[in-house]
Amino acid sequence: MFYKLVGLRGPLALFLKLGILGGADAFMIWLISAAINKSSFIIAGVVTAALVFINYSFITKGSIPLKFLAVGLVFFSIFVVTPTGYTILMSTYNFKTGNEIAKAAAINELINNGIVSDSEGTAYDLFLGKTSNGNYAGILENQVTKEVLYADEKGVRPVGDSEISRDISGYITGADGIKTLTDEEFANEDAVITALRFPLGDGSYAAPQGSNVAARLIQSVVYDPVTDQLENKELGITYVDNGNGNFVVKDDPSTRLEPGWRTYSGFDNFRSLFLDEKLRNPFIKVFIWTIAFAFLSVGTTFAVGMALALALEAPIKFRRFYRGFLILPYAIPSFMSILIWRGLFNKEFGAINTLLGLDIAWFDSPWLARFAVLLVNLWLGFPYMYLIGSGALQSIPKELEEAASIDGASEKQTFYTIKLPLLLQILGPLLIASFAFNFNNFNIIYLLTGGGPTNAIDGEVAGATDILISYAYKTAFGSNFQDLGLSSAISMVMFVIVGTMSMYTLKKSKIMDTL
Amino acid sequence: MNKKRIGVVGAIAAAALAVSALAVPSAFAAKKSIVIWADETKGPALLKLVKDMGKSVPGYTVDVKSFASYTALQDAWDKATSATGPDLLLGDGAFATKGAKAGNIQSLIISSATRQAFSKGAFEALSVNGRIYGIPTDVDTTAMIYNTAMFATAPKTIGDIYDYYIKNKATLTNGVCSFNGSWGAQPMLTALGGGAWGYKNGKPDFTDVVFNSAAFKANVAKYLIGADGKTNNFFSYDGCDTAFKAGKTPIALVGAWNMSSIEATSVKFAWGALPGTTAGTFGKQWGGVSGVYLTSYATTHGVKTGANQLLNKFFATEAGQLSFNEAQKDQRPLAHITAAAKTKDKNAAGIGAASVNSIGQINGALGNKTGGSDWYAVLGDAMTDIFAGKDVSTTLDKGAAVLKQNFANHAKG
CATH class of the missing domain: 3.40.190.10 (Periplasmic binding protein-like II)
Incomplete structure (x- = not known):
């Protein structure tokens, strides 16, 4: 169809199609390979599915409509379905600071943290190399006692001076049966060298800490995969898996080891959100303000936008200039406008206080901060409502107004009984979209007030102007303690609220029936 | 060859090209x-x-x-x-x-x-x-610098600085300025008997929250609050650096990173430590x-x-x-x-030299917010409220209640 539309057909169209498809395939295969290299298997899987789907759609003649939808569906699945699915998944995990990595990685870290130096901090000068059969071996010289040992992965034994050679400074530079490593060999085998252990025979071992230094270490924490327990042999403490992503002291579960790991927690995040007073109270407060903010934002911008649209419907002088002027706030990037407004509201240097002779800390009072947020959002939002209102007004047939006028209706009656119902019918979907947009209007809150003011000395978590999306952001990234699982749960609640309200309103208003 | 086969061959050829392109860089493995x-x-x-x-x-x-x-x-x-x-x-x-x-x-x-x-x-x-x-x-860390045109030698007590400020209030903006916000205000808090936690045997005692100690409450009321119940501007930690650089504040609490901008001015200064309420005692910086x-x-x-x-x-x-x-x-x-x-x-x-007098900035405790808010947020809000005229004792008690939970939970691990 497309080729016909642009006048292309025959072999040229076929080769063009194959060229574009081949290019897309090459790009996606490169993406898959890069994703696999970075161990991002979910991304690799999604791109593979997209590759198969696109090729099926374009190579076969099975489904013509798919050709038009395929690319859109792929992007929809990558940018909407996958993040949504991932958010749903994360909301069922205890994914937070201290519980971020997988259990195996956490056990590795705990074992690594359980490696300690001996009490004297014994260190050795190390000459490291390989034996003729390719195994690692080294000469250890105690930096204090100057005792010299031959070491390999089986153990250590004393070495005589005749078996080693030294440089002018006295450092060991060679040993019988050990071939030294080049710098490149050392670097290339870093992972193997990192894992080297030369047992010292008393439970401790020497391990390389660089190319020519080793330390005597003791593994104080050991993991038993059969019982899934950690044991600190030095302190005689056993740690058990508490089922919630941490090893805890067997006899005192309130004492836990960190790091923990992320683990499936079912509906715990949702349960905490609704039942834990510390989370529930700020959540309810934020929820109420979010609804109020979204309704008031849509209401005020619609009222002002429509009023201006009605005012400029009449053929007044300089109408074009006014119309152009009114959409200026819409033309300026919103983040710039918000930052300028933040400056205007500044207590010390802001134009508002200076011009009006006031001394008001606008962002320190909850109600003034909310007022400021609504005012700035009105400034940012009314041009949009003005534009769509003007368009909608022009689409209402003039005959209706004339008929009402002939029937003796006043202008007010005409507006409220004819124009407004029609406008709402036309603009309904856009108002719902505007509500959903403002429900998640992160920019204005983050840039204008940062969600504040927050009464920290009362231990408040959420600020007076925080809406659910900024609260979710704070929960996820707002401090050194990040709770991504809880934040995902908040996002899911927002998704359900906005989705339900939009569906209900669309269904009730029967707007979709007329589209 | 029919069209369908050409398509398949085309796709396979493209794939092969992409894979071979990926293989090339691996042949030139870097260090x-x-x-x-x-x-x-x-x-x-x-x-x-x-x-x-x-x-x-x-x-x-x-x-x-x-x-x-x-x-x-x-x-x-x-x-x-x-x-x-x-x-x-x-x-x-x-x-x-x-x-x-x-x-x-x-x-x-x-x-x-x-x-x-x-x-x-x-x-x-x-x-x-x-x-x-x-x-x-x-x-x-921070240290105190004093304008040598105003103090020829380092002041001995906070009262000396306060008296100088009150006497010359008409020409001064502040008595002491922290260039680095509430973090840099720590010497003033500790000089007045406050701070975050107390110390036992030289180690932090997280059960001892000194944010609302009786001495701190009394000294805040005495030195930082004016007759109207609001700040007397003796101490500021917000945007006061310009006044010091203009010679309108005798004392500043500064970090190394502030020095180039100070040295660019004509202010002559000397180094020291912010004195406490009695001679020989000093505020301690993070x-x-x-x-x-x-x-x-x-x-x-x-x-x-x-x-x-x-x-x-x-x-x-x-x-x-x-x-x-x-x-x-x-x-x-x-x-x-x-x-x-x-x-x-x-x-x-x-x-x-000043860093010898510093106290360990234990980020785990200061950043803990299990009580609702962390140290910096509590301190900032408390100082804002007190300077705006709220009751010193009640405000510090409220803040201390939050900090008590934070520090106790930090100590638990």
């Missing part, structure tokens, strides 16, 4: 690389030292990624994965606290010689649950330590031993610290004892 991340203050200096660092780890290359800001570094670190993360990371002590908890910063085995090369406090600041998580680089951290990604990248070697042979040595300091042109006191002694900058020496 193993140790990747270091740092912010805009340390990154550019490290970039100048890539060659020097490379000499400590022959066989490896050293790559530095310098971020545009501390926030950008933090943000990237939060999002780092084994595929993208660095092997070494430079940052403040908060990275140690958070990284130990998250498991993406590794604890270090430190030799006795290296331990002795640094002050005990430096390693303590980068320790979590008794394990060391970083090699200290420099000390982030002593934060920045460090170099070995990440868990170094293990997954197969460069852990090399990265460890770079830590020990460059960052933990006197020569390494001095060259890093020189490249940074920084006046922050170095954490390495002999390197710090060899620093010639007089401001670094001034701050260094």
Whole structure:
């Protein structure tokens, strides 16, 4: 169809199609390979599915409509379905600071943290190399006692001076049966060298800490995969898996080891959100303000936008200039406008206080901060409502107004009984979209007030102007303690609220029936 | 060949081309690389030292990624994965606290010689649950400077400064100015008998919250509040630096990073420590330590031993610290004892002398917000409320209740 539309057909169209498809395939295969290299298997899987789907759609003649939808569906699945699915998944995990990595990685870290130096901090000068059969071996010289040992992965034994050679400074530079490593060999085998252990025979071992230094270490924490327990042999403490992503002291579960790991927690995040007073109270407060903010934002911008649209419907002088002027706030990037407004509201240097002779800390009072947020959002939002209102007004047939006028209706009656119902019918979907947009209007809150003011000395978590999306952001990234699982749960609640309200309103208003 | 077959062949050919294109770079495998991340203050200096660092780890290359800001570094670190993360990371002590908890910063085995090369406090600041998580680089702390046109010698008590301020109020903006917000206000809090926690046997006692101590309440009311119940402007920690530089404030609490802008003015100053309410006592400033951290990604990248070697042979040595300091042109006191002694900058020496009086900035406790808000938020709000006229005692008690929970939960681990 497309080729016909642009006048292309025959072999040229076929080769063009194959060229574009081949290019897309090459790009996606490169993406898959890069994703696999970075161990991002979910991304690799999604791109593979997209590759198969696109090729099926374009190579076969099975489904013509798919050709038009395929690319859109792929992007929809990558940018909407996958993040949504991932958010749903994360909301069922205890994914937070201290519980971020997988259990195996956490056990590795705990074992690594359980490696300690001996009490004297014994260190050795190390000459490291390989034996003729390719195994690692080294000469250890105690930096204090100057005792010299031959070491390999089986153990250590004393070495005589005749078996080693030294440089002018006295450092060991060679040993019988050990071939030294080049710098490149050392670097290339870093992972193997990192894992080297030369047992010292008393439970401790020497391990390389660089190319020519080793330390005597003791593994104080050991993991038993059969019982899934950690044991600190030095302190005689056993740690058990508490089922919630941490090893805890067997006899005192309130004492836990960190790091923990992320683990499936079912509906715990949702349960905490609704039942834990510390989370529930700020959540309810934020929820109420979010609804109020979204309704008031849509209401005020619609009222002002429509009023201006009605005012400029009449053929007044300089109408074009006014119309152009009114959409200026819409033309300026919103983040710039918000930052300028933040400056205007500044207590010390802001134009508002200076011009009006006031001394008001606008962002320190909850109600003034909310007022400021609504005012700035009105400034940012009314041009949009003005534009769509003007368009909608022009689409209402003039005959209706004339008929009402002939029937003796006043202008007010005409507006409220004819124009407004029609406008709402036309603009309904856009108002719902505007509500959903403002429900998640992160920019204005983050840039204008940062969600504040927050009464920290009362231990408040959420600020007076925080809406659910900024609260979710704070929960996820707002401090050194990040709770991504809880934040995902908040996002899911927002998704359900906005989705339900939009569906209900669309269904009730029967707007979709007329589209 | 029909159209369908041509399509399949075309797709396969494209795929083969893509795969072969990917195979080419692997044939030219580069040297193993140790990747270091740092912010805009340390990154550019490290970039100048890539060659020097490379000499400590022959066989490896050293790559530095310098971020545009501390926030950008933090943000990237939060999002780092084994595929993208660095092997070494430079940052403040908060990275140690958070990284130990998250498991993406590794604890270090430190030799006795290296331990002795640094002050005990430096390693303590980068320790979590008794394990060391970083090699200290420099000390982030403040000191007092006084305008020598107003005080010929260092004031003996806070009362001396207060009396001078009251006497010359018409020409002064403040008595004492903290250039570094509520963090830099710590000497004033402690000079007045307040602060975060008390000390028992020289160690922090997290059960003893001194934020609402009787002495602090009384001294705040006496020195910081005017007859109208609001701030008397004797002390400010917000936007007061301009007044000091204009000669309208006698005392400032400053960090090394503030010095270039002060030296650009005509104000003559001398170094000291903010005095307490009685002669011979002094306020104590936070002593934060920045460090170099070995990440868990170094293990997954197969460069852990090399990265460890770079830590020990460059960052933990006197020569390494001095060259890093020189490249940074920084006046922050170095954490390495002999390197710090060899620093010639007089401001670094001034701050260094003051840092002896500093108290450990324990980020885990200060950043804990299990009581609702962390130390900095509580302090900021409390001071704002008190300066705006709210009751001193009630406000400090409310703040202390939050801090008590924070510190108790931090102590529990």
